[in-house]
Amino acid sequence: MSKGVDVNLENVWIRFGEFVAVREANVNIKGGEFFSFLGPSGCGKTTILRAVSGFLEPSDGTIKIGGKDMAGIGPNKRPTALIFQNLALFPLMKVWENITFSLEVQGVGKADRRKRADELLEMIALSDQGEKLPSELSGGQKQRVAIARALCAEPDVLLLDEPLSALDLKLRQHMRTELREIQQRVGITFIYITHDQGEALTMSDKVAVMRAGIIDQIADGKSVYDDPATPFVASFVGENNVFRGKVKSIDGDMALIDTNRSGTLLARMASAAKGTLKVGDNAMMFIRPEACKIATDTSPAHNRLTAKVKNEEFEGQIYNVFLEGSEGKEIKMSLVNIGQQRLSARGSDLTLEYAPEQAVALPAGDLASE
Amino acid sequence: MGGIFRDFFDRNGAGLGIFLLVVVGFWVVILIILPQLSMLDFSFRHHLPPPEMGGPKDTYTIEHYKYLVLGAPGADTSYNVVDLGVFGRTLIAALFVTILDLVLCYPLAYYLGQSKGGGFVRVLVLLLIIPYWINEILRAFAFRIIFGESGVINEVLLTMGLIGSPIDFIRANIALYAGLGYAYILLMIFPIYNVIESLDRNQIEAARDMGAPWWRIHWRIVIPYAKPGISSGCTMVFMLSAGALAAPQILGGPSSLWFTQIIYQWFNQGGNWPRGAAFAIVLLLTCIVIVLSMMRLFKVKIGDIGK
Ligand SMILES: Nc1ncnc2c1ncn2[C@@H]1O[C@H](COP(=O)(O)OP(=O)(O)OP(=O)(O)O)[C@@H](O)[C@H]1O
Ligand SMILES: [Mg+2]
Numbered sequence: 177m178s179k180g181v182d183v184n185l186e187n188v189w190i191r192f193g194e195f196v197a198v199r200e201a202n203v204n205i206k207g208g209e210f211f212s213f214l215g216p217s218g219c220g221k222t223t224i225l226r227a228v229s230g231f232l233e234p235s236d237g238t239i240k241i242g243g244k245d246m247a248g249i250g251p252n253k254r255p256t257a258l259i260f261q262n263l264a265l266f267p268l269m270k271v272w273e274n275i276t277f278s279l280e281v282q283g284v285g286k287a288d289r290r291k292r293a294d295e296l297l298e299m300i301a302l303s304d305q306g307e308k309l310p311s312e313l314s315g316g317q318k319q320r321v322a323i324a325r326a327l328c329a330e331p332d333v334l335l336l337d338e339p340l341s342a343l344d345l346k347l348r349q350h351m352r353t354e355l356r357e358i359q360q361r362v363g364i365t366f367i368y369i370t371h372d373q374g375e376a377l378t379m380s381d382k383v384a385v386m387r388a389g390i391i392d393q394i395a396d397g398k399s400v401y402d403d404p405a406t407p408f409v410a411s412f413v414g415e416n417n418v419f420r421g422k423v424k425s426i427d428g429d430m431a432l433i434d435t436n437r438s439g440t441l442l443a444r445m446a447s448a449a450k451g452t453l454k455v456g457d458n459a460m461m462f463i464r465p466e467a468c469k470i471a472t473d474t475s476p477a478h479n480r481l482t483a484k485v486k487n488e489e490f491e492g493q494i495y496n497v498f499l500e501g502s503e504g505k506e507i508k509m510s511l512v513n514i515g516q517q518r519l520s521a522r523g524s525d526l527t528l529e530y531a532p533e534q535a536v537a538l539p540a541g542d543l544a545s546e
Numbered sequence: 547m548g549g550i551f552r553d554f555f556d557r558n559g560a561g562l563g564i565f566l567l568v569v570v571g572f573w574v575v576i577l578i579i580l581p582q583l584s585m586l587d588f589s590f591r592h593h594l595p596p597p598e599m600g601g602p603k604d605t606y607t608i609e610h611y612k613y614l615v616l617g618a619p620g621a622d623t624s625y626n627v628v629d630l631g632v633f634g635r636t637l638i639a640a641l642f643v644t645i646l647d648l649v650l651c652y653p654l655a656y657y658l659g660q661s662k663g664g665g666f667v668r669v670l671v672l673l674l675i676i677p678y679w680i681n682e683i684l685r686a687f688a689f690r691i692i693f694g695e696s697g698v699i700n701e702v703l704l705t706m707g708l709i710g711s712p713i714d715f716i717r718a719n720i721a722l723y724a725g726l727g728y729a730y731i732l733l734m735i736f737p738i739y740n741v742i743e744s745l746d747r748n749q750i751e752a753a754r755d756m757g758a759p760w761w762r763i764h765w766r767i768v769i770p771y772a773k774p775g776i777s778s779g780c781t782m783v784f785m786l787s788a789g790a791l792a793a794p795q796i797l798g799g800p801s802s803l804w805f806t807q808i809i810y811q812w813f814n815q816g817g818n819w820p821r822g823a824a825f826a827i828v829l830l831l832t833c834i835v836i837v838l839s840m841m842r843l844f845k846v847k848i849g850d851i852g853k
Pocket of ligand 2: 221222223261337
C-alpha cells in the first residue's frame with residue numbers, strides 16, 4: 177500500500193458568513209502519523225476535516241497534501257478518504273459492493289472487485305459477510321466495513337470523523353486498538369477527530385487541542401497532558417484542580433503562586449508560561465487529582481493544603497475523594513486502590529500534598545467549562 | 547386475525563377504532579369495490595332499451611369486448627383498427643407524458659430535497675402549487691390560447707425570426723403533451739422529493755469522496771434510493787394521463803382521439819353504457835398490467851410505494 181504523505185495547513189481560516197469556524201490554523205502532519213484533533217462539540221473539528229477532504233474551500237490559507245497545494249481540487253480528486261461521523265454506508269448495496277465502490281468508480285471489473293473485497297473482508301475479520309446488507313450488521317461490524325471501504329481506495333491520507341462515537345464503551349476500546357493496528361499496518365497518515373480525550377491520547381502520535389476554532393496546542397499526548405499550553409487544554413484534557421492567583425515569585429522553573437483561596441502554592445512553570453508569566457501576573461495553577469497524596473506531615477508548606485472531606489466515590493481501580501478547602505474551594509483527589517483502609521470520616525480535616533513539579537502554572541485564561 | 551383486531555382496538559381505543567373501521571370500510575366497499583363491480587357487471591350486458599332491461603333478453607355477453615377487438619360484425623377489416631389504434635396511441639402518449647414529467651421533475655425534486663429549506667425553495671414550492679388553484683378547464687383553455695396559431699409562443703418565435711410560419715402545436719399534439727405534463731407535475735415531484743429529502747447527504751459526499759462523478763452518484767446512490775418515490779410518481783402520472791378527459795378534449799389535435807374520449811362518446815352520445823363500461827374496464831386493466839410489469843422490471847415492491 178502507499179505510504180502516507182504529509183498534510184500541511186498554513187494559515188487556514190474558514191468562515192461561514194460572519195462566523196469564524198476555524199481561525200489561523202497552522203498544522204504540520206507528517207506522513208504516516210496518527211494525528212488527532214481533540215476539542216469540544218462545535219469547535220470546528222469536522223470543518224477542518226471537510227476542508228482537508230475538499231468538501232469545503234478554506235476562506236484563507238493553504239492546504240497541502242504531499243506538498244501539493246489542494247486549492248481548487250475537488251474531493252473526488254484528492255488522495256484522501258473520509259470516514260463520516262455516521263459512517264454513511266450505502267444502505268442498498270451489499271457489504272462487498274460498499275467496500276469496493278471506489279474501484280467500481282474506476283471501472284474495475286466485477287471479478288477483480290469481488291477478489292479485492294474478499295481480501296479486505298478478511299482483513300476486517302468479516303470474511304463471510306460480504307453478501308449482507310449494511311443494515312444486517314452490528315455497530316462494530318459496520319464500523320469496520322466503513323474502514324475497509326475507505327482503505328479500498330488506497331488513499332494516502334485517511335480522515336476519520338469521530339468514527340467510534342456511536343459505539344458502546346467496550347467496543348470503542350476494542351476498536352481503538354484495532355484502528356491503531358490497522359494504521360501501523362498500512363502506514364498511511366491518519367487524521368482522527370474526536371471529542372473523547374481518552375481516544376486521542378491512547379491512539380495518537382500527535383494531538384491538536386482545539387477550542388472554538390482555535391488550535392491551542394499541538395503536541396504528543398503526554399505533553400498535552402503533562403505540559404498544557406493553555407488553561408483550556410489543562411482543564412479540557414483530563415481532570416484538573418484549578419487555583420487562581422497571582423505570581424508571587426519565580427525561581428528557575430518554579431513559580432510561587434499566591435492563590436486567592438488556598439494560600440501560597442508552588443508549581444512548575446509550563447513550557448508555554450516560560451518567559452511570558454511574570455511576577456505579579458494573574459496566573460492559574462493546575463494540580464491533577466492523581467498528583468495529590470495524603471500528607472503524613474501536616475505542618476504548613478507550599479505544597480500542602482488542608483481541606484475537609486466532603487464525599488468519596490469508589491470507581492474500582494481508584495477512589496475519588498472530594499474535599500472542600502478554605503472558602504468553599506473544591507478539590508478532587510484520586511487515590512489508587514491498593515487495598516488501603518478507608519479514609520477519614522466525612523467532615524474531618526485532611527492534609528494533602530503534591531510534588532511541585534507535577535503542578536503546572538500558566539498565565540490566566542479561559543477554562544474548558546466553568 | 548382476532549389478535550390483530552384486539553391489538554388494533556387496544557391501540558386506538560374503542561371509539562376511534564370503530565370510527566376508523568367504518569371509514570375504511572366505507573371507502574373500500576362503497577367507493578372502490580361496489581362501483582367497479584357494477585361497471586364490470588354492466589360491461590357484460592347487452593345494450594338494450596330501458597323497457598327490455600331485466601327482461602328475457604338481458605343476458606350476459608362479451609359482445610362489447612369482442613367489438614373493441616374485432617369491430618362491428620360485418621366490418622371490412624378483421625380487427626377494430628380505429629379503436630385499437632386510439633387505445634395504443636393513448637397508452638404510448640401517456641407513457642411519453644410520464645417519461646417527460648420524470649425527466650423534468652427528478653432534477654427539480656433532487657434539488658428541492660437536498661437543499662436545506664431556504665427562501666428560494668419555499669418560493670419554488672409555492673410556484674409549483676399555485677397553478678393548481680386554477681381549475682382544469684381554465685388551465686386547458688389557457689394552454690389552447692398560448693399554444694394557438696396566433697398565441698404567445700408562436701408570436702414570440704415569429705418575431706424572433708426563429709420560424710417562418712406559425713407552428714400548429716395543437717395538431718402536433720404538443721399542446722396536449724405540455725398540458726398533461728404540466729397538470730401532473732406535482733404528482734411526480736412530491737413523492738420523489740419526499741424520499742430524496744430523507745437521503746443522508748453524507749452518502750452523496752461519501753460517493754464523491756471515493757471519486758464518483760455526479761452521474762454515477764445518481765445512478766448508484768440517489769436513484770436506487772428514490773425508486774419508491776419515482777414509481778409512485780410514475781404510476782400516478784401514467785394512470786391519470788391515460789384516464790384524462792378534459793385535456794385531450796380541449797388540447798388534442800383534431801385527428802387524434804384519446805381513448806377516454808371514445809369511452810365518453812359511448813356513455814354519452816351513444817348512450818351505450820355497457821360498451822363504454824367494457825372499454826373503460828379494458829383501459830383500467832391494461833394500465834394496471836403495465837404498471838405492475840414496469841414495477842417488476844424495475845424491481846419495486848408494491849409495499850415500497852406507500853413509503
Ligand atoms: N455550513 C455551515 N454554515 C454555518 N455554520 C457552520 C457550517 N458548518 C459548521 N458550522 C459551524 O461551525 C462550527 C464548527 O462546526 P463543526 O461541525 O466543525 O463542529 P465539530 O467540532 O465537528 O463538532 P461536533 O463534535 O459536534 O461534531 C459550529 O459552530 C457550526 O455551527
Ligand atoms: Mg463534527
